[in-house]
Amino acid sequence: MSEKIYPVLPSAKKNTLIDDETYLEWYRKSVDDPEAFWAEHGKRIDWFRPYTKVKNTSFTGDISIKWFEDGVTNVTYNCIDRHLEKRGDQVAIIWEGDNPYIDKKITYRELYAEVCRLANVLKKQGVQKGDRVTIYMPMIPEAAYAMLACARIGAIHSVVFGGFSPDALAGRLVDCQSTFIVTADEGLRGGKPIPLKENTDTAIDIAAKQGLQVKSVLVVRRTGGKIAWAPDRDLWYHQEIARAEPECPPTEMKAEDPLFILYTSGSTGKPKGVLHTTGGYLVYAAMTHEYVFDYRDGDIYWCTADVGWVTGHSYIVYGPLANGATTLMFEGVPNYPDYGRFWDVVDKHKVNIFYTAPTAIRALMGAGNDFVKRASRESLRLLGSVGEPINPEAWEWYYHVVGEDRCAIVDTWWQTETGGIMITPLPGATKLKPGSATRPFFGVQPELVDPEGKVMEGSANGNLCIADSWPGQMRTVYGDHPRFVETYFSTYKGKYFTGDGCRRDEDGYYWITGRVDDVLNVSGHRLGTAEVESALVSHHFVSEAAVVGYPHNIKGQGIYCYVTLMAGTEGTDDLRKELVTHVRKEIGPIATPDKIQFAPGLPKTRSGKIMRRILRKIAEDDFGSLGDTSTLADPGVVDGLIENRQNKQ
Numbered sequence: 218m219s220e221k222i223y224p225v226l227p228s229a230k231k232n233t234l235i236d237d238e239t240y241l242e243w244y245r246k247s248v249d250d251p252e253a254f255w256a257e258h259g260k261r262i263d264w265f266r267p268y269t270k271v272k273n274t275s276f277t278g279d280i281s282i283k284w285f286e287d288g289v290t291n292v293t294y295n296c297i298d299r300h301l302e303k304r305g306d307q308v309a310i311i312w313e314g315d316n317p318y319i320d321k322k323i324t325y326r327e328l329y330a331e332v333c334r335l336a337n338v339l340k341k342q343g344v345q346k347g348d349r350v351t352i353y354m355p356m357i358p359e360a361a362y363a364m365l366a367c368a369r370i371g372a373i374h375s376v377v378f379g380g381f382s383p384d385a386l387a388g389r390l391v392d393c394q395s396t397f398i399v400t401a402d403e404g405l406r407g408g409k410p411i412p413l414k415e416n417t418d419t420a421i422d423i424a425a426k427q428g429l430q431v432k433s434v435l436v437v438r439r440t441g442g443k444i445a446w447a448p449d450r451d452l453w454y455h456q457e458i459a460r461a462e463p464e465c466p467p468t469e470m471k472a473e474d475p476l477f478i479l480y481t482s483g484s485t486g487k488p489k490g491v492l493h494t495t496g497g498y499l500v501y502a503a504m505t506h507e508y509v510f511d512y513r514d515g516d517i518y519w520c521t522a523d524v525g526w527v528t529g530h531s532y533i534v535y536g537p538l539a540n541g542a543t544t545l546m547f548e549g550v551p552n553y554p555d556y557g558r559f560w561d562v563v564d565k566h567k568v569n570i571f572y573t574a575p576t577a578i579r580a581l582m583g584a585g586n587d588f589v590k591r592a593s594r595e596s597l598r599l600l601g602s603v604g605e606p607i608n609p610e611a612w613e614w615y616y617h618v619v620g621e622d623r624c625a626i627v628d629t630w631w632q633t634e635t636g637g638i639m640i641t642p643l644p645g646a647t648k649l650k651p652g653s654a655t656r657p658f659f660g661v662q663p664e665l666v667d668p669e670g671k672v673m674e675g676s677a678n679g680n681l682c683i684a685d686s687w688p689g690q691m692r693t694v695y696g697d698h699p700r701f702v703e704t705y706f707s708t709y710k711g712k713y714f715t716g717d718g719c720r721r722d723e724d725g726y727y728w729i730t731g732r733v734d735d736v737l738n739v740s741g742h743r744l745g746t747a748e749v750e751s752a753l754v755s756h757h758f759v760s761e762a763a764v765v766g767y768p769h770n771i772k773g774q775g776i777y778c779y780v781t782l783m784a785g786t787e788g789t790d791d792l793r794k795e796l797v798t799h800v801r802k803e804i805g806p807i808a809t810p811d812k813i814q815f816a817p818g819l820p821k822t823r824s825g826k827i828m829r830r831i832l833r834k835i836a837e838d839d840f841g842s843l844g845d846t847s848t849l850a851d852p853g854v855v856d857g858l859i860e861n862r863q864n865k866q
């Protein structure tokens with residue numbers, strides 16, 4: 218662990234929204250009297266009917282979380298309408314295409330018209346308040362329009378990342394019984410087409426076998442590639458929009474009416490539909506966006522995430538737009554046409570605030586400094602990191618090479634479930650330590666808990682819990698409240714358990730050490746080991762599988778699979794390749810296994826439980842410290858596994 222300390226930069230202190238004194242004062246208020254604190258800050262959004270109740274939350278019993286519950290508002294009114302008078306002609310979204318010569322600017326006034334028209338198209342198709350609309354899109358402005366159009370009329374969107382397979386899409390359609398889809402003919406990333414419509418067609422067939430009849434598919438023409446067409450179901454986006462009215466009044470939404478569902482992986486079972494609601498989510502996303510990034514009027518802000526993840530929801534679309542910001546949306550990848558793309562885009566659009574993931578930073582660092590140096594980057598003021606622990610080496614490179622020692626780094630820890638940033642530096646207030654997410658945001662009360670559930674004081678290393686609710690918190694697992702209670706509130710009674718391990722140092726700084734459950738974090742993408750295992754065992758030659766993570770230089774974690782084959786099947790390299798393809802087909806390219814080890818037997822306890830601790834150690838090539846193996850039903854399997862390990866150093 219690096220213990221270097223970087224003082225607050227003079228440039229970050231100047232005109233900062235929050236200096237250290239303010240941070241400490243506000244933080245104290247926010248935890249001493251959350252009701253008063255949030256009563257005040259809830260006013261940052263406009264309400265059609267103001268709230269009189271602020272916080273009504275309970276982390277015990279059936280778990281009920283309500284914020285601003287009698288307030289009435291609409292998210293798009295806050296993200297668009299209220300800006301029109303002052304900033305109608307200001308750019309809301311800068312879109313940078315995959316092709317470096319293609320871009321587009323959309324003003325707030327244009328955004329208003331696009332969103333209203335699309336909302337009217339949805340209405341015409343029979344979409345009503347509370348209906349689920351699935352968005353399976355490339356990174357094009359229409360993805361943001363679709364999210365906002367849903368919010369305009371009170372439909373609940375479920376964005377599914379464009380890299381997910383038809384099977385994964387089908388599972389999500391069926392889980393929330395979504396019968397309306399917005400997609401594109403194809404996506405384009407790094408010059409390569411992604412068959413979104415074809416995947417959608419396949420997913421619809423899979424869903425139909427499970428009893429779900431998708432009614433309409435609205436298709437954006439992005440590449441003009443050849444696609445199949447079902448005339449009674451499919452609609453061209455551009456044709457429908459051309460016929461739609463440009464005005465659509467925002468639907469009145471109660472603060473606790475659902476805004477969106479976003480599926481995320483857990484340690485067991487299928488991905489969960491994380492449900493976020495209207496008022497608290499928007500207040501929290503907007504407030505964190507403003508203070509964490511020290512966003513000032515006129516700044517150009519770029520978050521490189523995909524709208525298929527929560528980072529894209531809160532920090533490309535909702536947070537920035539609620540603040541009247543200019544947000545950049547990028548269709549491409551960091552290494553196309555070459556490894557200098559990010560920095561070229563920074564120069565081209567004069568980006569001031571740049572937010573990306575450690576995996577990208579590590580990959581770009583590996584490509585050498587010339588790609589960075591060829592761009593001036595003089596517009597940059599602040600750098601952000603999210604999604605996984607950032608190793609001090611990558612942090613230092615980001616700080617010294619990319620930011621040339623003049624941009625603060627905000628290493629932001631949060632989760633799909635938290636809705637917004639939870640532990641983070643504030644650039645004008647917080648001294649930085651490379652690799653530490655530093656201190657809690659306002660209203661966030663982290664606790665480190667030992668395995669027995671005892672809260673640990675002072676410097677300690679434990680499991681990270683949050684002691685009380687904050688407005689951006691998820692409200693439930695869509696359609697499965699018991700799973701919500703079980704997953705997050707049953708391990709440590711009365712606390713929200715994050716699933717992360719964490720160390721707190723003597724200065725009260727938090728250092729996230731990674732997941733302590735069976736969740737992998739591969740290139741900042743969350744994956745359940747159980748999902749990869751079930752994809753593997755669905756192959757007819759596989760009888761059993763166990764999946765663990767191991768440290769990977771670029772991805773953070775790599776996917777290591779132990780596979781037991783059906784009797785009589787030979788474990789060849791061809792079969793390895795076939796299994797890799799199979800998992801990609803079942804889940805998507807993000808789940809591509811890095812290593813497959815054929816294992817005639819897995820280490821199990823006498824009751825049949827797989828001892829993952831041992832498998833993790835072997836995958837890490839660290840089998841000298843396997844610990845106690847005497848409880849295994851057959852301790853002999855371990856030697857064979859070590860012998861055939863795939864990560865021999």
Ligand code: PRX
Binds near residue numbers: 628715
């Ligand atoms: O393990 C933590 C890691 O990512 C997990 C949440 O993943 P997801 O819901 O996909 O959201 C990612 C983007 C918010 C966390 O449980 N994680 C996220 N940010 C950090 C992090 N780990 C360390 N440092 C971070 N800054």
